[in-house]
Amino acid sequence: MSVFEHLMNGFATSFLWYNILFAFVGVIIGTAVGVLPGIGPMSGVALLIPVTSTVTSGIGLGPAESATSSIILLAGVYYGAMYGGSTTSILLNTPGESSSVVTALDGYQMAKKGRAGAALSIAAIGSFVAGLVSLIGLVFLAEPLSNVALSFGPAEYFSLMLLGLCAVSGLAGKSMTKALIMTVFGLLLATIGMDNVSGVARFTFDNPILYAGLEFLTIAVGMFALGEVFKTIIDNDKSAGKIAKIDRVMPTKQDLKQSAAPIARGSFLGFFIGVLPGAGATLASFFSYITEKKLSKNPEKFGKGAIEGVAAPESANNAASGGAMIPLLTLGIPGSGTTAILMGAFMMYNIQPGPLLFDKHPEVAWGLIASMFIGNVMLLILNMPLVKVFAKIIDTPTRYLLPIIVAISIFGVYAVQVSIFDLMVLLGCGVLGYIFTKHDYPIAPLVLSLVLGPMIENNMRRALTASNGDFSIFVSKPLSAVFLVIAVLWIAIPLILKMKGKKVLVNEEA
Amino acid sequence: MMKRFDTWASLVFLLIGIAFVVGSTQLSTSAFGSSVGPDIFPMGLGSILILLSARLMFETFKAPVAAKQQAHVESAATAEEEDEAIVPSKPNYKGFFLIFGAAFLYAFFLEDIGYPIGTFLFLLFAFQVMERGKWLVSTIIAAAFSLGIYFVFVKILQGTLPGFPSFIPL
Incomplete structure (x- = not known):
């Protein structure tokens, strides 16, 4: 079947009434998550995994259909947050997400000048165009890339996943040593439980609860969602800003003309940055802002309410979130914290993302892609006329919101695991998550390696078994050697740059 | 403070690294006829973790000041702007411990007192810890959330949650 036929089948799947509903709920929650400063896309997606899985099994869908519907909703939260993040940046000068930090630079200045409406609508239009660009890229790259990946053996896979981990640790947080420690720690945690290959119980202390290993979902919800709640409670931040007034929402012709080129550049730049492992939406928005400033004829107006300074980064962060889906769907290797959580969701339904996904479960892959088209249209509608309604979400009192997030975490984990032990792990991870983030130990690499750990180990041992324990198999296979070299460079180059005293941009969202 | 941490x-x-290395030497070997046993992966990782933590210790002792200058490249640009919007205040450890303690009790006794009652009590308590007063609104939201989730999940979606305790006939 051609790409076009696959896509049409995907649309058929995504136009089922419940999938439209799931996409709609996803993008609405995503926008809300983007607007609320307390919770980010990672915790939003992690929180919703157990909720969606109970809802899909409740309305009587089969495993493949439930997976499709859940992933549609969860992906909606992910890219919806990219739209919503701009709202608070512009109106309050308080970015809801790290990927919208640069938007605040010019967006808030525009709002101060009474052009909040124009800034918001350009952000929405830019996000929409970028969403389409990255989806078209996804449609055309998905098949060729997964065909390449099909030729990979265990050695290539091992090296590629190692590359993914190195890329994420190399860019996450302020200290690479800390990021690497978190990565290795995550990989070690993943070894707890019954060994998949030999059936030997490892590090379980003969405790049957640990035989199945530590549940990824429990740790992700605890570290991200509870960690953020605890941080907000302890930091006791009170947002004292005043919401800027929104006047006319439609941009003028002049605005559109000025933003067209930045949106196009931001979309492409963001898309390619998103495809790279480790570099996520935050880096994409920074790079596109810097690019626009360099290309501009009058760079002095940046930071004083230049519409290009809103259009480019907002397009870039949305394009990056689309681009980040490519390595996840085609290679089965998440390149960021949020996509790692999405991958965890896939695995919960026993569906392995990767090259075989397009072969074995085309309805999941193409249904998701098609639903992202629909979701982006919904978001454009939601964020243009209804932006005033969403701006009101900022006023949600944290005194009700935070305890409810705790309650949802406990409900979600219990509903899926039905075990008090998991709830204890959940609470412990919440405290750990707070302590780690407070001291710049990034959590995203830990969660990523928790997902990838078993796969890395399996592939490593399969490769070594084939080579009779000879480690040179990883360098004697050319493709695998290339991946390993890139992985080493990814870690080494920032270190060398730092030694030379250069500034290195880091990705806080990872 | 950061340095001490x-x-x-x-x-x-x-x-942890040492524990994993020692632990993997004690794993039982499998009958699976491969030279690559279940111990090699955790043992290698444990060794890497030992090296990394030694490096972290070294970095911490060496140049904490220089490291600080490297940081905040990203947020430096916006730090100035953010100061306007966020008023920093004292860390609220008391609130955290109260809510964490309540969450712990709630989770620990969830199967004994059941979901609806446990959730209601936890939420009502946590709302009041966050901000005293507004009892009526707090009660309504707590009740609506706990009962709403319970009935939708158990009655409509046929899920499993601990129900009301046996001494309440419902």
């Missing part, structure tokens, strides 16, 4: 953290990670 990093020193302790590097010690803890060092111990």
Whole structure:
């Protein structure tokens, strides 16, 4: 079947009434998550995994259909947050997400000048165009890339996943040593439980609860969602800003003309940055802002309410979130914290993302892609006329919101695991998550390696078994050697740059 | 303070690394006829963790000042702007411990007192810890959330949650 036929089948799947509903709920929650400063896309997606899985099994869908519907909703939260993040940046000068930090630079200045409406609508239009660009890229790259990946053996896979981990640790947080420690720690945690290959119980202390290993979902919800709640409670931040007034929402012709080129550049730049492992939406928005400033004829107006300074980064962060889906769907290797959580969701339904996904479960892959088209249209509608309604979400009192997030975490984990032990792990991870983030130990690499750990180990041992324990198999296979070299460079180059005293941009969202 | 934490953290990670290395030497070997047993992966990782924590300790002792200048490249640009919007205040440890303690009790006794009652009590308490007063609104939201989730999940979606305790006939 051609790409076009696959896509049409995907649309058929995504136009089922419940999938439209799931996409709609996803993008609405995503926008809300983007607007609320307390919770980010990672915790939003992690929180919703157990909720969606109970809802899909409740309305009587089969495993493949439930997976499709859940992933549609969860992906909606992910890219919806990219739209919503701009709202608070512009109106309050308080970015809801790290990927919208640069938007605040010019967006808030525009709002101060009474052009909040124009800034918001350009952000929405830019996000929409970028969403389409990255989806078209996804449609055309998905098949060729997964065909390449099909030729990979265990050695290539091992090296590629190692590359993914190195890329994420190399860019996450302020200290690479800390990021690497978190990565290795995550990989070690993943070894707890019954060994998949030999059936030997490892590090379980003969405790049957640990035989199945530590549940990824429990740790992700605890570290991200509870960690953020605890941080907000302890930091006791009170947002004292005043919401800027929104006047006319439609941009003028002049605005559109000025933003067209930045949106196009931001979309492409963001898309390619998103495809790279480790570099996520935050880096994409920074790079596109810097690019626009360099290309501009009058760079002095940046930071004083230049519409290009809103259009480019907002397009870039949305394009990056689309681009980040490519390595996840085609290679089965998440390149960021949020996509790692999405991958965890896939695995919960026993569906392995990767090259075989397009072969074995085309309805999941193409249904998701098609639903992202629909979701982006919904978001454009939601964020243009209804932006005033969403701006009101900022006023949600944290005194009700935070305890409810705790309650949802406990409900979600219990509903899926039905075990008090998991709830204890959940609470412990919440405290750990707070302590780690407070001291710049990034959590995203830990969660990523928790997902990838078993796969890395399996592939490593399969490769070594084939080579009779000879480690040179990883360098004697050319493709695998290339991946390993890139992985080493990814870690080494920032270190060398730092030694030379250069500034290195880091990705806080990872 | 950061420095002290990093020193302790590097010690803890060092111990974890050693524990995993020692633990993997004690794993039973499988009948699976491969030279690559279940111990090789955790043992290798444990060794890497030992090296990394040694490096972290070294970094912490060496140049904490220089490291600070490297940081905040990203947020430096916006730090000035953010100051306007966020008023920093004292860390609210008391609130955290109260809510965490309540969450712990709630989770621990969830199967004994059941979901609706446990959730209602936890939420009502946590709302009041966050901000005293507004009892009526707090009660309504707590009740609506706990009963709403319970009935939708158990009655409509046929899920499993601990119901009302046996001494309440419902």
